Amino acid sequence: MxxxxxxxxxxxxxxxxxxxxxxxxxxxxxxxxxxxxxxxxxxxxxxxxxxxxxxxxxxxxxxxxxxxxxxxxxxxxxxxxxxxxxxxxxxxxxxxxxxxxxxxxxxxxxxxxxxxxxxxxxxxxxxxxxxxxxxxxxxxxMGELRSRYVSLSRREVEVMTLVVSGLLNKQVGDELGISEITVKAHRGSVMRKMGAESLPDLVHMAARLGVAPPRDGSPSRRGRLRAGMPLA
The missing domain is CATH 3.40.50.2300 (Response regulator)
Known part of the structure; x- marks a missing residue:
């Protein structure tokens, strides 16, 4: 019906x-x-x-x-x-x-x-x-876009930020210390929650929200763990 x-x-x-x-x-x-x-x-x-x-x-x-x-x-x-x-x-x-x-x-x-x-x-x-x-x-x-972004979990925000910075799923997994399959699941959830039809669409949304990719050449999360460096 x-x-x-x-x-x-x-x-x-x-x-x-x-x-x-x-x-x-x-x-x-x-x-x-x-x-x-x-x-x-x-x-x-x-x-x-x-x-x-x-x-x-x-x-x-x-x-x-x-x-x-x-x-x-x-x-x-x-x-x-x-x-x-x-x-x-x-x-x-x-x-x-x-x-x-x-x-x-x-x-x-x-x-x-x-x-x-x-x-x-x-x-x-x-x-x-x-x-x-x-x-x-x-x-x-913009209000609707912010509401969608706020609905993301902390991990989804991390995945979205790294994905829009240009990292591949495997690289995102290495950065966060999670499997590539888990990255794909989070990425799919991000796309649905944000209402993005494609990666360029998601990148455009991130730009409007002012989500800055944290790509500054610093070691990844997994790299910091291996080196015994603090995560904060």
């Missing part, structure tokens, strides 16, 4: 944050963004925005450069430390080239001058939300 597929949870709706101390600008942008089909949350100050909980959804920030409490550029610097993955679209009434260059070098998606073009702003928001969604997907995949 075929099992029914589990229902896939719907993706959360994208959210566009707007920070501008001019209420008329906030209301105008809120109407435009909602009309385009996105959710929006507006703030009159940077600190008010910072006090708002982070949304677990694709999101971006439409940010005025000139704010009464904390400038847009200063907020961008702070965001780089706390929420680096939140794309920022700057808006300003008096932008200049150095300011634009500074914002773009710091990772801003766009720098728009008021009065805003609806088409330009919506295009920038679309691009920013796509970037945010890609970052969230990558984050979710």
């Amino acid at each position: 075929n099992q029914k597929a589990l229902p896939v949870a719907p993706k959360p709706a994208p959210v566009v944050f707007v920070v501008d101390d001019d209420i008329s600008v906030r209301e105008s942008l809120e109407a435009l963004i909602r009309f385009a089909g996105w959710q929006t949350v507006t703030f009159e100050s940077a600190h008010q925005f910072l006090a708002h909980p982070r949304e677990a959804a694709p999101s971006c920030l439409v940010l005025d450069v000139s704010l009464p409490d904390l400038s847009g550029l200063d907020l961008q610097k702070r965001m780089a430390l706390e929420h680096a993955d939140l794309p920022i679209i700057f808006i300003t009434g008096y932008g200049d080239v150095p300011m634009t260059v500074q914002a773009m070098k710091a990772g801003a998606v766009e720098f728009l001058t008021k009065p805003l073009s609806d088409e330009a702003l919506l295009g920038a928001i679309q691009s920013a939300l796509e970037r945010s969604e890609a970052a969230l997907d990558q984050e979710a995949k």
Whole structure:
């Protein structure tokens, strides 16, 4: 009997944050963004925005450069430390080239001058939300990969680390002081638990996880045992 597929949870709706101390600008942008089909949350100050909980959804920030409490550029610097993955679209009434260059070098998606073009702003928001969604997907995949890695036993971690360093099963066995057959069993278990379809796939996973092969020319575990050297 075929099992029914589990229902896939719907993706959360994208959210566009707007920070501008001019209420008329906030209301105008809120109407435009909602009309385009996105959710929006507006703030009159940077600190008010910072006090708002982070949304677990694709999101971006439409940010005025000139704010009464904390400038847009200063907020961008702070965001780089706390929420680096939140794309920022700057808006300003008096932008200049150095300011634009500074914002773009710091990772801003766009720098728009008021009065805003609806088409330009919506295009920038679309691009920013796509970037945010890609970052969230990558984050979710990394979380799943870390969970798989944590599920490995200590011996499986040792085998995986040596295998991705390029050692053959026999060499791994010599390094760990176990039989080649045992290495094959552990290696197969590692492949299944990690969801790797091939050795290159496993090597790629190890690189993403930062698993560094301990190949520094030092004697193998078995060699250390034979020489009476400490294993630690």
